[in-house]
Amino acid sequence: MWKIKKNLINDIIQSSKNYLPEEFLCFLSGNEEKKEINEIVLIPTQNGNDYSSINIYNMPIDKTIIGSLHSHPNGLPIASKADKKFFERFKINIIIGITQVETKINAYDNKSNKINIKIVD
Numbered sequence: 198m199w200k201i202k203k204n205l206i207n208d209i210i211q212s213s214k215n216y217l218p219e220e221f222l223c224f225l226s227g228n229e230e231k232k233e234i235n236e237i238v239l240i241p242t243q244n245g246n247d248y249s250s251i252n253i254y255n256m257p258i259d260k261t262i263i264g265s266l267h268s269h270p271n272g273l274p275i276a277s278k279a280d281k282k283f284f285e286r287f288k289i290n291i292i293i294g295i296t297q298v299e300t301k302i303n304a305y306d307n308k309s310n311k312i313n314i315k316i317v318d
C-alpha cells in the first residue's frame with residue numbers, strides 16, 4: 198500500500214485550501230518500489246475553477262516523480278474523463294476534494310482504479 202507522511206498530507210491540504218476556489222496541482226516524488234511518497238514537486242501551472250493544465254514542456258525530467266496530485270474545489274474527489282487520461286502517466290494519483298469546511302481524499306492508479314493510501318507519522 199502507498200504511504201504518505203502526515204506532515205506532507207497536511208501541507209498539501211493547506212496548499213489546496215490556499216488555492217481555493219482554484220485547483221491546486223503538483224507532482225509527487227518518492228520511491229515507486231517502496232511505494233513511498235516523500236515530497237511534492239511544484240511546477241508552473243495554469244489554474245482555474247474546474248481545470249488545471251500544465252505545459253508539457255514544463256514537466257520536470259525527474260525519475261523520482263512518481264505521481265500526480267490535484268484538488269477539486271467542488272469537494273468531490275472523483276476522477277473526471279480528463280483526469281483518467283492524465284493518470285495513465287503515473288502509478289499513483291491523488292485527488293483532494295476540498296472546500297473551506299471539508300476535505301476528502303481519493304487515490305487512483307494508472308488505470309484509474311481507486312487504491313488505498315496510508316497516512317503514516
Ligand SMILES: [Zn+2]
Nearest residue numbers: 267269277280
Ligand atoms: Zn480532476
